Amino acid sequence: MEQEKRILNEELIEKYWKYIGVGISFKYFPIVIKKSKGCRIWDIEGREYIDFLTSAASFNIGHTNDEVVKAIKQAIDDMIDYDQYLYHEPSIRLAEMLVNIVPGSYEKKVLYELSGGAANDMALKVALAFTGRKYIGSFEDSYHGTHYLVLSSSGSFKPETRYKYNAYPYVYFFKYPDTFRRPRGIEPEEYGEILLGEIERTLQVDAYGKGFAAIIFEPIQGDGGVLVPPKSFIVGLRKIADEYGIVLIDDEIQTGFGRTGKMFAIEHFGIEPDVVTLGKNLGAGFPMSAVVGRKEIIDSGPPNTLGSNASGHYLGSIAAMAGIEYIIKNRLHDRAELMGEYLMKRLNELKDGHEIVGDVRGKGLMIGVEIVDDKDSLKPSSKKAQKIIWRAYENGLIMMTFGKYGNVLRIAPPLTIEREEIDKAVEIMEKAISDVEKGKVGDEVLSKMVAWQ
Numbered sequence: 001m002e003q004e005k006r007i008l009n010e011e012l013i014e015k016y017w018k019y020i021g022v023g024i025s026f027k028y029f030p031i032v033i034k035k036s037k038g039c040r041i042w043d044i045e046g047r048e049y050i051d052f053l054t055s056a057a058s059f060n061i062g063h064t065n066d067e068v069v070k071a072i073k074q075a076i077d078d079m080i081d082y083d084q085y086l087y088h089e090p091s092i093r094l095a096e097m098l099v100n101i102v103p104g105s106y107e108k109k110v111l112y113e114l115s116g117g118a119a120n121d122m123a124l125k126v127a128l129a130f131t132g133r134k135y136i137g138s139f140e141d142s143y144h145g146t147h148y149l150v151l152s153s154s155g156s157f158k159p160e161t162r163y164k165y166n167a168y169p170y171v172y173f174f175k176y177p178d179t180f181r182r183p184r185g186i187e188p189e190e191y192g193e194i195l196l197g198e199i200e201r202t203l204q205v206d207a208y209g210k211g212f213a214a215i216i217f218e219p220i221q222g223d224g225g226v227l228v229p230p231k232s233f234i235v236g237l238r239k240i241a242d243e244y245g246i247v248l249i250d251d252e253i254q255t256g257f258g259r260t261g262k263m264f265a266i267e268h269f270g271i272e273p274d275v276v277t278l279g280k281n282l283g284a285g286f287p288m289s290a291v292v293g294r295k296e297i298i299d300s301g302p303p304n305t306l307g308s309n310a311s312g313h314y315l316g317s318i319a320a321m322a323g324i325e326y327i328i329k330n331r332l333h334d335r336a337e338l339m340g341e342y343l344m345k346r347l348n349e350l351k352d353g354h355e356i357v358g359d360v361r362g363k364g365l366m367i368g369v370e371i372v373d374d375k376d377s378l379k380p381s382s383k384k385a386q387k388i389i390w391r392a393y394e395n396g397l398i399m400m401t402f403g404k405y406g407n408v409l410r411i412a413p414p415l416t417i418e419r420e421e422i423d424k425a426v427e428i429m430e431k432a433i434s435d436v437e438k439g440k441v442g443d444e445v446l447s448k449m450v451a452w453q
């Protein structure tokens with residue numbers, strides 16, 4: 001009998017680069033994932049890893065969640081999908097659910113898309129249509145996706161990338177408060193006030209002030225490096241938007257569904273945005289995204305000018321409802337707060353014991369650890385950060401780096417993580433940090449990853 005051939009990571013990865021375009025390829029580690037469950041993933045060669053990356057904070061409910069699998073299995077024999085041209089029940093019931101859980105004490109409606117970027121693109125479009133204006137306000141180092149308007153409105157893309165894609169020119173980037181790297185002698189709240197003042201001064205310029213359709217923001221800037229703004233900054237944004245008639249778009253694609261210790265991160269700040277965008281976790285693994293907002297804004301896009309064929313996907317909507325019910329039933333937002341406190345405590349111990357750990361910050365289980373050359377200079381070190389994640393990967397923990405200097409370890413495990421798993425992961429991190437400090441991880445590993453730059 002012919003023996004079954006064992007497929008290796010390396011062989012498939014070679015094919016990947018032969019057949020798949022570089023524009024969608026952002027690969028940190030040379031492993032092909034075969035299975036995922038809870039807080040663990042397994043590669044095709046059978047190696048097991050604890051997952052602190054969670055497909056970029058996309059599986060708050062844990063991988064391959066039993067309740068979601070059950071709901072899908074029950075539904076799949078009836079239908080996989082039928083969209084747009086006729087009605088189906090799950091997308092209607094999901095919209096009702098979203099309208100009820102998304103903050104905002106006004107009448108709301110929902111639009112569906114398939115990715116976070118597409119949802120943001122749609123939110124910006126309806127804001128343009130609603131206001132009849134053309135300027136978009138965003139923030140430096142923000143990330144909102146790769147669709148045209150949102151690539152144009154994401155501060156994290158380099159000027160040459162914007163140029164290459166002929167980005168939408170009417171986008172203005174404001175400064176987002178980075179309280180760790182704020183100017184010396186200024187308190188975080190005061191720093192927020194200074195930056196709000198800069199926004200106001202821009203809007204007071206006639207050509208801009210009357211022309212801004214929307215300000216899109218992350219309530220905690222994720223890819224910028226887990227930047228938690230002072231409360232008064234977000235409250236101030238609301239006031240500015242009211243004063244100038246600007247649509248305030250809260251991008252909860254990374255922060256939503258319990259990640260930060262609240263169902264939505266905006267709840268930490270006590271304001272109501274006009275529009276909230278959802279993605280990643282919404283579909284519990286299915287490609288689903290949504291724009292939820294004031295009825296009159298959502299309905300300002302003319303019929304058949306938004307969305308795509310599979311928007312409001314049948315099985316995706318069923319998965320989404322099962323995932324949201326799981327979060328609510330198990331109070332995963334509270335769990336994120338509890339486990340987040342524990343994990344932050346453990347990470348702060350690492351900070352106390354290691355010269356290259358500059359800062360530990362975040363909310364709930366959305367945590368960033370800044371890696372620096374040393375505590376005196378606090379000079380960001382993306383090289384050391386990359387070496388740490390490489391050594392951690394070798395020892396069974398998956399994390400990535402991000403942040404405006406590429407030096408922040410991204411810590412975003414499923415919200416279902418147990419203390420023992422946290423302890424094991426922190427042990428791996430400690431060993432990786434020590435190895436990097438002792439010069440045991442060579443420069444050659446840097447070329448093995450396509451890391452956040």
Ligand SMILES: Cc1ncc(COP(=O)(O)O)c(C=O)c1O
Nearest residue numbers: 115116117143144145253254279
């Ligand atoms: C805050 C935020 N907005 C939007 C997006 C884009 O989502 P997607 O990759 O599903 O298009 C991301 C993805 O990383 C994100 O973190």
